Amino acid sequence: MVGTPVLFIVIPLLAAFLIPLLGMLWKELVRIVPGLVLAYMLVLSVNLLNHVLIYGPIVEVIAGWRPPLGINLVFSAFSGFLVTLVVFMGLLIWVYSYRFKRNVDFEPAKKYFLLLMMLITGSVGIILTGDIFNMFVFIEITGISGYALTAFYTGRDSAEASFKYLMLGSIASTFLLLAIMIIYSQVGTLNMADIASKMHTIKPVYKIISFIFFITAIGIEAEIFPLNGWAPDAYTEAPGPVGAAFAGIVVKASVYAIVRYVYTIFDLSGAYDFLILIGLITLIMAETAAIRQERLKRMLAYSSIGQMGLVMVAFGMGTEEGVFAALFMILNHAIIKSLLFFSGSYLVYNSKHKYIKEVNGMSKYLPITSLLFALGAFAIVGLPPFAGFWSKLSMLTAAADSNMLFIIALVLIVSVVELVYYLRVVNRIYFFNKEEKTEPKKPTFNALIVMITLGALILVIGFYPDAITGILHKASADLMDKGQYIHDVLSLNK
Amino acid sequence: MKKIIVIILLGTLGFYTAHTFFDIGFGFPHFEHGIKDVYLQKTVSDLKVSNTVTSIVVNFRGFDTLGEVTVLFLAVTALGGILYKRRHEVGERSVLFSASSIVTSGSKLLFPAIILLGVYVFIHGHLSPGGGFQGGTIIATGFLLMLLTYENYSVNHTVLSLVESLAGIAFAGIGLLGFMHGGTFLQNFIEPGVLNNLFSGGVIPIIYIMVGFKVGAELTGVIYTVLHEKG
Numbered sequence: 001m002v003g004t005p006v007l008f009i010v011i012p013l014l015a016a017f018l019i020p021l022l023g024m025l026w027k028e029l030v031r032i033v034p035g036l037v038l039a040y041m042l043v044l045s046v047n048l049l050n051h052v053l054i055y056g057p058i059v060e061v062i063a064g065w066r067p068p069l070g071i072n073l074v075f076s077a078f079s080g081f082l083v084t085l086v087v088f089m090g091l092l093i094w095v096y097s098y099r100f101k102r103n104v105d106f107e108p109a110k111k112y113f114l115l116l117m118m119l120i121t122g123s124v125g126i127i128l129t130g131d132i133f134n135m136f137v138f139i140e141i142t143g144i145s146g147y148a149l150t151a152f153y154t155g156r157d158s159a160e161a162s163f164k165y166l167m168l169g170s171i172a173s174t175f176l177l178l179a180i181m182i183i184y185s186q187v188g189t190l191n192m193a194d195i196a197s198k199m200h201t202i203k204p205v206y207k208i209i210s211f212i213f214f215i216t217a218i219g220i221e222a223e224i225f226p227l228n229g230w231a232p233d234a235y236t237e238a239p240g241p242v243g244a245a246f247a248g249i250v251v252k253a254s255v256y257a258i259v260r261y262v263y264t265i266f267d268l269s270g271a272y273d274f275l276i277l278i279g280l281i282t283l284i285m286a287e288t289a290a291i292r293q294e295r296l297k298r299m300l301a302y303s304s305i306g307q308m309g310l311v312m313v314a315f316g317m318g319t320e321e322g323v324f325a326a327l328f329m330i331l332n333h334a335i336i337k338s339l340l341f342f343s344g345s346y347l348v349y350n351s352k353h354k355y356i357k358e359v360n361g362m363s364k365y366l367p368i369t370s371l372l373f374a375l376g377a378f379a380i381v382g383l384p385p386f387a388g389f390w391s392k393l394s395m396l397t398a399a400a401d402s403n404m405l406f407i408i409a410l411v412l413i414v415s416v417v418e419l420v421y422y423l424r425v426v427n428r429i430y431f432f433n434k435e436e437k438t439e440p441k442k443p444t445f446n447a448l449i450v451m452i453t454l455g456a457l458i459l460v461i462g463f464y465p466d467a468i469t470g471i472l473h474k475a476s477a478d479l480m481d482k483g484q485y486i487h488d489v490l491s492l493n494k
Numbered sequence: 495m496k497k498i499i500v501i502i503l504l505g506t507l508g509f510y511t512a513h514t515f516f517d518i519g520f521g522f523p524h525f526e527h528g529i530k531d532v533y534l535q536k537t538v539s540d541l542k543v544s545n546t547v548t549s550i551v552v553n554f555r556g557f558d559t560l561g562e563v564t565v566l567f568l569a570v571t572a573l574g575g576i577l578y579k580r581r582h583e584v585g586e587r588s589v590l591f592s593a594s595s596i597v598t599s600g601s602k603l604l605f606p607a608i609i610l611l612g613v614y615v616f617i618h619g620h621l622s623p624g625g626g627f628q629g630g631t632i633i634a635t636g637f638l639l640m641l642l643t644y645e646n647y648s649v650n651h652t653v654l655s656l657v658e659s660l661a662g663i664a665f666a667g668i669g670l671l672g673f674m675h676g677g678t679f680l681q682n683f684i685e686p687g688v689l690n691n692l693f694s695g696g697v698i699p700i701i702y703i704m705v706g707f708k709v710g711a712e713l714t715g716v717i718y719t720v721l722h723e724k725g
Contacts, residue, residue, distance in 0.1 A: 006679045009557075010666055013564055017662030020655045062557045063672070063680040068529055069536075071557045111575030118568055125561070137561035144565060148572030185518045188528020209514045212507070 003044045005060045005075040005128050008083065012037050012121040019114050030110045031098060034117040038091040041124070045084040052080050053474055057488050059130070066492045067130065068191035074130040074489065077478040081327065081471055082127050082256055089248040089334050090120035096342055096450040097241040112152060112239075119145040119245055123253035130489055132183065132265075133190045135257060136176050139221065142250055143169040149242045150234045161233035168230050172220040179213035182206055192265055193489035196482065199267050211268060214261050215278075222254035223305045224312070225282040235301035236354070240345030243297065244338040247304045252330055255308060259315050259326075264482050272318040279312030280410065287414050291421045295354045296344050299421060300337070303380070306414070307333045313407060314395055321398035323476035324469075328391040331468065332461070336380045336388060339454040342447060343373040347429070349441035356425055361434030369443055370429045372451045377422035379458045382415055387461035542686035543620045543695040551625065552698045552705075556680040559701075560665060563708055567662060570712045577719050593643045601643040608636035616706030620695040626702040630709025637714040641721055649718050654711045661708035668697055668704075 015037045022029040052058060057076035061067070075083070094116065122142030129135050147169065151162035184190060186206055187198040199207070219227045235243040262271045286306035293299040307329065314326035346369050347362050348354040363370040379386035382393075392411065399407040443451070461468055478484075537549040551559050593601075616629025640647045672681035680697075687694035 006673070009560075010670060010679065013560065014663060014666045014670075016564070016567070017659045017666065021659045024652070061678050063553055063555075064676055064678045064682065065554055069532060070554055111571055114571060115568070115575075118564070133555070134558055134561070137558050137565070140565045141561060141568060144568045144572060148568070148575060151572075151576050182514060182518070185520075188530060205510065206514060209510055 003048065005048065005058060005073040006062060007044060008041055008124050008128060009073075009121060011040060012117055016114055016118055016121075019110075023110055027110075031113055034113045035091070035094045035098065037117060038087060038094050038120065041087045041120075042084070042091050045080065045087050048075055049077075049080040049084050049471075052077055053471065057478070057485075059489050059492060061492065067489050068189045068194035071134050072130040072191070072489060072492075073128045074485070075128060076485070076488075077471070078475040079127050079256070081475040082252060082330070083124050085331060085334055086120065086123050086127065086249050086252055089338060090116075090245070092338065092450050092453065093241045093245050093248070096244075096447050097239075098446050099444050111148065115145045115148050116242075116245065118142075119149065120249055123249045126253040127256050130192050131190050132180050132192060132195070136173070136180060139176065139218075139254075139257075140173060142253065143173070143221070146234075146246070146250060149245070150238045152239055152242065153237065155237075157233075158237035161230070161237040165230040165234050168220050168227070172217040174217075175213045176217035179210040179217065182210040182213070191489070192260070193486045196265050196267075197486050197490065199265065207266065207268060211261070211266055211271065215258065215274075218254050218257045218261075219278070222251055222258055223282075223308055224278050225285045225305070225309070228282075228286075228305055231305060232298050232301045235304075236295065236297045240297075240341060243301070243345075244341040247301075247337045247341065248334040251304070251308055252334060255311060255315075255330070258312075259479065262315070263479055264485055272316050275312050275316030276404075276407075277316075279309045279314075279316055280407075282306070282309030282312065283410070283414060284309075287417045291417055293421075294356055296348050296356050296359065296425070297341075297354050299356065299425075300340055300344055303418065303421075304333070304337050306418075307337065307380070310395070310411070310414070314398065317398055317402050317404065317407075319398060319402050320476050320480050321394070321401050323479050324472055325391065325394040325398045327472045327475055328394050328468075331472070332379070332387045332391045335454055335457050335461075336376050339372060339376040339451060339458070340380065342451050342454070343369045343376065346441060346443045346447065347373060350439045356428065358435070359425060360428050360432035362440060363430045364434065365440035366442070368448065369451065372455045373429065374426045375455050375458060377426050379462070381418045381422055385459075385462050387458045387465075389462065390465040538689065540686070541682065541695055541698065542689045543698055544690055545620055545622065545625075547623075548620045548625050548698060548702065549695075552619075552701050553680070553682055556669070556701065559705065560669065560680075563662065563665060563705060566709065566712050567658065570658075570715050573716060573719055592645060598643050601639050605636050605640055608639065609633055612636065612706070612710065616703055617699070618692075619702040619706075620699045621690065621692070626705025627709050629706040630711075631713060633706070633710035634713030634717060638717050641717060649714060651715070651718075654715045654718075657707055657711040658715070661704045661711070664704045665701055665708070668701055672697065 015033055019030050019033055022033060048058065052075060057074060060073040060075070062071045062073070064070070094113070097112075097116070119142055122138045122145060125138030126135055126142065129138060147162050147166045150165055151158050180190070183195060186202045187195055189195060189198070216227065220230075223231045231246070235246060238246070262275060283306050286302045286309060290299050290302035290306060293302060311326050311329050311333070314322050314329060316322070346366065347359045351358040375386070379388040382388040392415065395411060396408050399405070399411070533550055533554060534546060537543050537546045541549050541553060543549040612629045612632035614629075615624035615632055616626045619625030619629070637649065669680040672683045673679045675681065675683035682696040682698065684696035686696045
C-alpha cells in the first residue's frame with residue numbers, strides 16, 4: 001500500500017491551514033505549496049488506482065468506527081478514475097495559472113491558490129465519501145470556494161454573478177439537508193451502502209420527495225436545466241482558469257453525486273428515464289442558447305452545459321455501455337473543454353466584452369493558441385481523428401444497443417449545431433481580417449505547456465483510444481454492480 | 495397559462511412535502527435498528543464521555559466536523575479576499591455617536607467574564623452542553639462588544655490568523671496521530687479515563703478546545719473585517 005484515501009482530504013486541509021503562516025515567511029510559498037499538494041495527490045491517486053484495478057476497491061474507515069457507525073471513504077475503480085481525472089485537471093489548472101496576477105495585489109492572489117486547492121479537495125471529497133451527510137459537507141466546501149473564486153475580480157458584474165451563485169447554492173444546501181433528513185428519519189443511518197440496503201423499506205412517497213430534493217440540490221451544482229441560471233454569468237465573470245475548474249472539476253463531482261444516488265442509493269426505476277429527460281432538455285436548451293451567444297466565454301459555458309446534458313442522457317440509459325460512453329465523454333469533456341477555455345481566454349484576453357467578433361484574424365498573431373483552439377473545436381464536435389469522436393461513437397452504439405433511436409437522431413442533430421457555432425469561431429480566427437482595438441496577448445510559458453499537453457492528449461486518445469478504454473470498462477462495471485458496493489462497505493462489520 | 499401550471503406544480507409538490515414532514519412526526523422514535531442506540535451506548539462505555547452530542551460531533555462524525563471547520567475557515571478567507579483593501583484604504587469606522595461611559599465601563603467589566611464563560615463552555619464540551627463551536631462564538635461576542643463600544647479597539651490580525659492556523663493544524667495533526675497509533679484517521683488513541691472527570695474522553699476534549707480557539711478567532715476576524723469595510 002502506498003497511501004490511503006483519507007490523505008486526499010487531510011493533506012490539502014493541513015496545507016490550507018498552513019498556507020497563511022507560510023505566506024508570512026515567504027510570499028512565493030502560497031503559490032508553490034498548492035501545486036506541490038496537487039502533484040502529491042496526483043501521484044497518490046495514480047498509485048491507488050493501479051492498486052484498485054488489480055485488487056478491488058479500498059474502503060477506508062475513519063475514527064475507528066466501522067460503517068454504518070462512522071464515516072467511510074470508498075476508492076473504487078469508478079470513484080478512483082474520477083478522482084484521478086479531477087486531480088489531474090486541478091494540477092494543470094494550477095500550472096496554467098501559476099503566474100496569475102503576479103504583479104498585482106498580493107492579498108487576493110494568496111486567496112486564489114488556497115481557494116482553488118480547496119475547490120479541488122471538496123470535489124475529491126464528494127467523489128470519495130461513502131456517507132450522505134459527509135457529502136453535504138464537501139458540497140459546502142466546494143460551493144464556498146466557488147462563490148469566492150467567482151467574485152475574484154471584485155467588480156460589480158462579478159459580484160452579481162457570485163451573488164446569484166451564492167443564492168442558488170444556499171437553496172441547494174437547504175434542499176440537500178431536507179432530503180438527508182427525510183432519509184435519516186426513515187432508515188436511521190447516513191451510510192450510503194446501509195441506506196441502499198434498506199431502501200426497499202421506505203414508503204414510495206418519502207422516496208420520491210427526498211429524491212426530488214436531492215436532484216434539485218445537486219442539479220444546481222451540476223448545471224442541469226432549469227437550475228443552471230448561475231453558470232453562464234459565473235463562467236463569464238470568473239477568471240479564465242476558474243471557468244475551466246468549474247467545467248472540468250466541480251461539474252464532474254456533482255454528476256458523480258447524481259449518478260451515485262440514482263444507481264446505488266435509490267432503487268427508483270423511473271429515475272433513469274428522468275435522467276434521460278432532464279439530460280435531453282438540458283442538451284437542447286443549452287445548445288440552442290450557445291448558437292445565439294455573441295460572447296466567446298458565454299458560448300463555451302452553454303456548450304459545456306449541453307455536453308453535461310449529453311452525459312446525463314448516457315447515464316440515463318442504465319446499461320454498462322451507456323455508463324462507459326458517459327465516462328468517456330466526461331474524460332473528453334474535461335480535457336477538450338479546458339483546452340477551449342484556456343486558449344479561448346487568450347484569444348479575447350485584452351478585449352473588454354469578450355465578443356466573438358474580436359477573435360477575427362487572430363491566427364496571424366497567436367498561431368499556436370489559434371491552432372489549439374481549432375483542434376479543441378474539432379475534437380469537441382466529434383470529428384474523426386480526435387478524442388471526441390470515440391466518445392460520441394460509443395454514445396451512439398450504446399443508444400443503438402438499448403434501442404433508443406431518438407437519442408441517436410438527437411445526438412447527430414446536436415453535433416451539427418455544435419459544428420455550426422464552433423466552425424463560426426474558427427472561421428473568424430483564420431479567414432477574417434483583424435479589426436483594430438484589441439491588442440493580442442501572448443500566452444505565458446506555463447499556459448503554453450498546459451495547452452500543448454491537453455492538445456497532445458486529445459491526439460493520443462484520438463489515435464489510441466485503447467489506452468484508456470480498459471480503465472473505463474472496469475469503472476463502468478464497478479458502478480453497475482450495486483450489490484458488490486454494499487457488500488464491500490458493510491462486510492467490514494463482520 | 496404558464497403561471498397557472500407553475501402554481502399547480504408547486505402546490506402539488508408543496509402539499510406532498512408538507513404532508514411528508516407532518517407524517518414523519520419529529521420527536522417520536524421511528525426505527526428499531528438505527529444507529530442511535532449504538533451511539534448512546536458506546537459514548538458511555540467506550541469513549542467515557544457524558545455528552546453524547548459531543549461524542550458524535552467530535553468522534554463518530556469527527557470527519558464532518560473537520561469539514562465544517564474548513565467551511566468556516568474558507569468563508570473567512572473568502573470574506574477577507576473579497577473585502578480586501580490596501581493598507582491605506584482601510585477606512586475609519588463611521589460612528590454616529592460614541593458610547594456613553596456606562597457602556598464603556600460596563601463592557602470593560604463584562605469582557606473578561608464573557609471570555610471566561612466561552613473558555614469554560616469549550617473546555618467542558620464533553621461534560622456539559624456546549625462545546626467548541628458554542629464556546630468560540632461566545633468568545634467572539636466578547637470581542638464584538640469591545641469593538642462596538644470602543645471605536646479604536648483593534649484586534650491584531652497576525653495573532654488571529656496564527657491562532658486560526660495553529661488550531662486547524664492541531665485538529666488535523668491529532669487526526670493523523672490517531673492514524674499512526676490506531677490505524678484510522680481521527681482514532682481516539684489516548685486512554686479515555688474515568689467518566690465525568692475533566693480529563694476524560696481521550697482526544698475528544700483536546701479537539702474540541704482546538705475547535706473553540708479556531709471558531710473564536712475566525713468569527714472575531716469576520717466581525718473585524720466587516721466593521722472596517724469602507725462604506
